[in-house]
Amino acid sequence: MFRDIFNLKSVGPLVVIFIILLVLPPIIPRFYTYILAVIFVTALLAMSCNMVVGHGGLFQFHHGAFYGVGAYTVALMLTKTSLPLWTGFIAGPIIAALTGLLIGAFCVRLTRLYFGMLQISLGSLIWAIAFRWYSLTGGDDGIHGIPMPPIISSQNSAYYFTLIIMVICLIILYLIFKSPFGATLQAIRDNPERCEAIGINVKRHQLIAIVIATFFAGIAGVLFVVVESSVFPDLLFWVYSLEIFIMCLLGGWFTFAGPILGAAIMISLRTFVGIYTEYWTLILGVVLILLIFFLPEGVWGFIIEKFGRQTKEAVEGGSK
Amino acid sequence: MDTGQTFTVAALGSQFLVGLSRAMILFIVSSGMSFVLGVLRVPNVAHGSLYMIGAFAAFSISTLFGGGATGFWLALILAPLVVALVSLIAERSLFCYLYEREHLMLLLFTFALMLILGDLVKMVWGADYRSIMAPELLRGSVNIFDSPFPRYNLFLLIIGPLVGIGLWLFSNKTKVGKIARAAAVDREMVGAIGINVSWVFAFAFVLGCFLAGLGGALVSPTISVTIGMDHDIVIEAFLIVTIGGLGNMWGALVGSLIFGLTQSFGVLFWPQFAIVFPYIAVVIVLTWRPRGMLKSVW
Structure with a gap:
C-alpha cells in the first residue's frame, strides 16, 4: 500500500526539504526560526481546513473556532489545573474534535451558504464566550505567559516539536486523502446527488470529515500555544477564519499541498510587508484580487498546470 | 447570572424600544x-x-458644514451617495468582470474589497474616535413608560419603516425594481429579452451599498465612529439575512427584530454575555427552520 502512495520520485525532494528544515535553526537568526514555526502551525491549520473545503466541498467558514478551542483548552489546562502537563496537549485536539462533532452535526443538515452561515453563528458564539468570560479566559486580553514543559520551552525545541508534529500530521492527512474515505469525500464534492443515489451516506461522510479536520485544527491550536505561549480571542474571530479559507484558495484548494504554500505566503506577507507599512491588509487585498483575476486555481494549482509534473496524483479529481 | 432583581414593566418597555431602534439600523x-x-x-x-x-x-460632511443642523441633514443625504459612488467605481472597474466566474470567487472579491477599504479608511481618517452631534431637534430625551428615551432613537423608529416602505415601493412599483427582481429569479431570461443584465447587477449592488451607507450615516450620532466597526455589523447583517431567508426583504426585517430585541433584552438580563444572545437566537432559528423564517428568493 505504502509503495503505491509514496513513490520515491516525489518523496525524495520532500525528504531533502525536511532535512534542510532540521538543520536550519542554528544557522538562521532566531526571528526566522520563529517565523518558520508560525508557518508550520498555520500550514497544518490550513491543511486541516482544506480537507473540508477543498476535498469535501463544504463552506467551512469558521474553522478558526476549532483552532481556538484547541489552543484555549491547552492554555486553560496548563494554567488553571494541576493535571500532568501533557494531558492538556492530548485534551486540546480531543475537545476541538468534540466541538467539531457538535457544531458539525448542526451544520451538515444544511447546504452551501446556509451551512457556512450557521457555522459562523455557532463559531461566533464560542468567540463571544471567550471574549466576555473574563474570570476564565481573560476576556479580550487572553492568557499570556503560559508555562510550557521544560522539554519544549526553548525556542529551538519548540521549533523541532512543531516541525515533527506537523510532518506526522501531514503524512496522516495525506493517507486520509488517498484512502477510500478521501476518494468518497471528493466524489461527494463533485456530485452529491449521484453519491446519494449509489448508497453513500453523504451527511455522515461530511460529518466524519469535519470531525477529523477539527481534530487536526485542535492540534494546530496546541502547537500555536507551544510557539506563542499565549492565546487571545482573535483566534476565534470570523475574520481570521476567512483568512484561513483564503490560504486554502491562495495555495490551490484542489491540490493536496497547496494550503501549505498559501499559509507560507500569507504569513510571509504579513511579517515582511508589516515591517515596511502598517497597511498590510491593503496589500493582501490587492494580492487577492490579482489572484482572483489571474490565478483562480491558486499558486500551487498554477504551478502544477504550468509545469505538469506529478499532475495526475496532485490534482486528482481535477478542477471543480 | 443574577436574576435576583425584579424588572419593572417600565424597564422592559424602554428596553424594548431601545432594541427596536437598534433593529431599525x-x-x-x-x-x-x-x-x-x-x-x-x-x-x-x-x-x-x-x-x-x-x-x-x-462625520466629514457634517464637520465641513460647521457641525450644526444643516451639516447633519446634508451628511445624512450626501454620505450614502458618497458610498454609492465608491461602490459604483469598485463594481464597474473590477467586480463586473467576475459575474461569469465561479461563485466563491465573487465572495472572495468582496472579502478583498473589505480588506482594501478597511485600510483606505485608516489612511484617510486615521484610527481616532470620531463623534457627530445630532441637531438640536433630535437631542435630549422624552419620557415614555416613565423613563427617559432618547429622541434620536424615536427618529430612527420613524426612519426605519420609511426606508422599508420606500424599498418595497421601489421594488414592486417601478420598472427598474421589477427588472431587478426578475433578474434575481431568472437572469438568463432577463438577458434574453434584451435587458443589459450587467447594468441591472451594477444597479442592485450600488443600491445595496447605498443602504449600507445610509445605515452608517444614521448610526453615527449614537456611537463613536472608529475603524473596526465594520467587522461587527457585517456578521450581524449576514446572520440577519440568513435567518430571515436569503434575499427576502421582509425576512431582513424579521431577522433584524429578532437580533435587535434579543440583544437589548440580553443587556437587561445578563449584561456580561449580552452579545451571546443574538447568536443563540440564530442557532435556534436555523435549527428549527434551516432555510430561514421567510421564503428565500433563491
Whole structure:
C-alpha cells in the first residue's frame, strides 16, 4: 500500500526539504526560526481546513473556532489545573474534535451558504464566550505567559516539536486523502446527488470529515500555544477564519499541498510587508484580487498546470 | 447570572424600544445586503466597510458644514451617495468582470474589497474616535413608560419603516425594481429579452451599498465612529439575512427584530454575555427552520 502512495520520485525532494528544515535553526537568526514555526502551525491549520473545503466541498467558514478551542483548552489546562502537563496537549485536539462533532452535526443538515452561515453563528458564539468570560479566559486580553514543559520551552525545541508534529500530521492527512474515505469525500464534492443515489451516506461522510479536520485544527491550536505561549480571542474571530479559507484558495484548494504554500505566503506577507507599512491588509487585498483575476486555481494549482509534473496524483479529481 | 432583581414593566418597555431602534439600523443595513444577495447571489463581505465609510463620510460632511443642523441633514443625504459612488467605481472597474466566474470567487472579491477599504479608511481618517452631534431637534430625551428615551432613537423608529416602505415601493412599483427582481429569479431570461443584465447587477449592488451607507450615516450620532466597526455589523447583517431567508426583504426585517430585541433584552438580563444572545437566537432559528423564517428568493 505504502509503495503505491509514496513513490520515491516525489518523496525524495520532500525528504531533502525536511532535512534542510532540521538543520536550519542554528544557522538562521532566531526571528526566522520563529517565523518558520508560525508557518508550520498555520500550514497544518490550513491543511486541516482544506480537507473540508477543498476535498469535501463544504463552506467551512469558521474553522478558526476549532483552532481556538484547541489552543484555549491547552492554555486553560496548563494554567488553571494541576493535571500532568501533557494531558492538556492530548485534551486540546480531543475537545476541538468534540466541538467539531457538535457544531458539525448542526451544520451538515444544511447546504452551501446556509451551512457556512450557521457555522459562523455557532463559531461566533464560542468567540463571544471567550471574549466576555473574563474570570476564565481573560476576556479580550487572553492568557499570556503560559508555562510550557521544560522539554519544549526553548525556542529551538519548540521549533523541532512543531516541525515533527506537523510532518506526522501531514503524512496522516495525506493517507486520509488517498484512502477510500478521501476518494468518497471528493466524489461527494463533485456530485452529491449521484453519491446519494449509489448508497453513500453523504451527511455522515461530511460529518466524519469535519470531525477529523477539527481534530487536526485542535492540534494546530496546541502547537500555536507551544510557539506563542499565549492565546487571545482573535483566534476565534470570523475574520481570521476567512483568512484561513483564503490560504486554502491562495495555495490551490484542489491540490493536496497547496494550503501549505498559501499559509507560507500569507504569513510571509504579513511579517515582511508589516515591517515596511502598517497597511498590510491593503496589500493582501490587492494580492487577492490579482489572484482572483489571474490565478483562480491558486499558486500551487498554477504551478502544477504550468509545469505538469506529478499532475495526475496532485490534482486528482481535477478542477471543480 | 443574577436574576435576583425584579424588572419593572417600565424597564422592559424602554428596553424594548431601545432594541427596536437598534433593529431599525440593522434592518436598513441588512436589507441592503439582502437586496444584493437576492439579485447577485453573493454575500457582500465588504458591506460593513461601506457602512463604516458612510459613518466616516457623515462625520466629514457634517464637520465641513460647521457641525450644526444643516451639516447633519446634508451628511445624512450626501454620505450614502458618497458610498454609492465608491461602490459604483469598485463594481464597474473590477467586480463586473467576475459575474461569469465561479461563485466563491465573487465572495472572495468582496472579502478583498473589505480588506482594501478597511485600510483606505485608516489612511484617510486615521484610527481616532470620531463623534457627530445630532441637531438640536433630535437631542435630549422624552419620557415614555416613565423613563427617559432618547429622541434620536424615536427618529430612527420613524426612519426605519420609511426606508422599508420606500424599498418595497421601489421594488414592486417601478420598472427598474421589477427588472431587478426578475433578474434575481431568472437572469438568463432577463438577458434574453434584451435587458443589459450587467447594468441591472451594477444597479442592485450600488443600491445595496447605498443602504449600507445610509445605515452608517444614521448610526453615527449614537456611537463613536472608529475603524473596526465594520467587522461587527457585517456578521450581524449576514446572520440577519440568513435567518430571515436569503434575499427576502421582509425576512431582513424579521431577522433584524429578532437580533435587535434579543440583544437589548440580553443587556437587561445578563449584561456580561449580552452579545451571546443574538447568536443563540440564530442557532435556534436555523435549527428549527434551516432555510430561514421567510421564503428565500433563491
